[in-house]
Amino acid sequence: MLSVYEGFFSGGARIVHSDVVLGLQEGGQHHRVLSIHGEVHREATRQRMEDDACYRSLTAAGVGVTSLGRSFGPGGATGSPAGFTGPELADTARATADADVILSLKEQPLRLLNQAGLPRRPVVVALHRSDPENQGAALDELKAAIADGTVVACVCCAESTRAAYEAAGVPADLLHVIPNGVDLLRFRPDPARRLALRTSLGIPADAPVVVFAARYDAMKNVPLFLRAARAWLAREPHGHVLMCGAGMTPLNPGLDADIEAAFGRRRPGTDRLHPLGVRHDMEHVYAGADVVALTSSWGEAAPLCLVEGMMSGAVPVSTDVGDSAAIVAGHGFVTPPDEEAIAAAWSEAATARAGLAPALSACRERFSRTRMIAAYAALLDGVHTRAAVPPALPEPSDPVPEEGPPGPHRRPLPS
Template identity: 60%
Template sequence: MAERGALRVLSLYEGFFSGGARVLHSSVVAGLHAQGRQRHAVLSIHDEVRRENTVQRMVDDRRYRQLAAAGVRVSSLGRSTGVAHDPEALTDAEADVVARELRGADVVLSLKEQPLRLLARHDRLPDRPVVACLHRSDPEHQGSGLGHLLRAADDGRLAAVVCCAESTRAAYQAAGVPAHLLRVIPNGVDLTRFRPARPARRLAVRGAHRLPADGLVVTYAARYDAMKNPRLFVAAARELLGQDTTAHVVMCGAGMSPTNPELTLDLARAFADRPDLLGRVHLLGVRHDMEQVLAASDVVALTSAFGEAAPLCLIEGAMCGAVPVTTPVGDSARIVDGIGLVTGLDPAEIAAAWLEAGARRDSLAGALLAARPRFSHVRMLSAYAATVERAHRGLGLTLARG
């Protein structure tokens, strides 16, 4: 229940679909709303999107249901990627909706920079301080988003830019965002959810997914996207399964299912010489029980080529007791320092690192346990709350006087 006089905060989303940024931001919004000192709402541009060879509806999304269950009001402009829209312009009716939502807010949070285009018609919109929340390290790959971010800074609307990683801060400062606006709030996760499983539970989950009681299990939690480099993961999986006759690999996320023709083609090509090995490749698609899947794994793998900042899959997997193995993107090396391994982009090298990580899992258990406080979402929520309050006290008062 929000306290009387609670700060009113509106989050702008491009849409609801699978991805770590939405998982993270939605947990922040739900957590801050539950604390009562801030009253949060969400406005999404789209209520349906087509991504990773799937149609993802807002009302079906777990993040939407999480927010609704927490009492956060969620509304949408009603756009669909299946209908032609000018992505850079609002209709008069849409501008009226945005204006109404802004009048009910003291501070605006933007999930990534793209939704800032909703504020482009600022001559018709109420002034509110904006905090942009960034979760990648490649501003050059964000379409017109960087331009909207820089324009918001030039207009004086941008109160702060939250970066989930040092790599994000460095990349956006180099791209022209004023350094004084940039602040790093490292990602965190709910440690009561992401934790190692008891041996009996671990065996039960393995059995449910036809995984061996013993034997190496490597899990890949990512959407099917060039940034995530799924073809590299598949190539490394071919190397691993050819060397270790007891190993299995698990692929989770949007597009990681037999219904994705691109993924099935990747697998057919990589395993053309040994199709029998495909029986140890498990395509689980989008999962809502990743804490169980990760707790049943020995290794959590990331093979991304670019764009990553502080990947949640590495943190979630490590907190569940899986050893993280990652390519050197974003802050990944910082995240796994002392608890995991960093590899290059060679499939054979990656497979060898997975084998090493599996062999070292028991010896790294103590380090994984000791790292838990570093990744607590409690610390993260406190930092976000303080940033929102500073934005309101500072830029919010300036805009009100203007």
């Protein structure tokens, strides 16, 4: 199997996909990864492939990872956005020639896989959004790959993804829903992790804590989150707010401007607002929190932060986007996009945490990594089996007799 990534950079889709690759490798499949970009500048952060946690996990497990070596971002873009060079296509051809099935992480890598002259292999696309119309030319690339038979299946991480892509014109029989899952041994309530995280940040053991795990992107609606944080910190004098993800650092001028817009020039309460940036110990961060928050406006499908936070014992509070409402039903709260309503829900969630613990515990199997990987394995095995079976030859028909005068071994043709 070959997985093709647009690049290695912080985000839930890459975490899920990389975990799927690891799980399938553990189960006996042989996997390799090709990344179009070796370096990406996004969310005010330059992210090198070799520094990425997913890259390190994959290579540590023996998964080969190579890159076309492109860079993307302000002042660092290399490679023509309109096409690929001969050497890049040669590298891609070598990588795809050895694969039985290709996995595309989202639809963006199809601009490479749709290039003429590459070895033809069945492609399965993993879809992780609920807004296909906002993916630029990627939707057209997906439709083109479906039309010529290259894409044979699409994995949707959420029902909202399936519905959105079907409405956008993707055939329903190609769309398979496999909900996101997480490692339940890693993400679990843990008092020792909770205490260690709070001690490291100077947060009292009994203080209510909200965590926002998201990259600095417009779809996450960071300004709304910060306005809600201001309102909540004003009503909860001992509360603390953690912000994790690419761009969630004081070095990001956009975030700094958003904080000033939400809190004012004097920024009252921001001593209890902790911009932590990218963290590689999210199991500790979630275990140390009472509430995991999401304020996204669009694009979400099955937000990984809600699942990881819930499995770690934090109560989810989310706006109604993608499958978020279905994920938190019975375990948390859904809010309108209003800062006062969100702040009130955070307080209610923190208070209700102990009472909701049994419900959060009871739903763990539903969000199991094992269940997710088994579903991927079954789909990929089926694709490989069908691709390995040669097409059936047409049934032989009786030859049409030649025209000519009847003979001892020739019957006259009917008139």
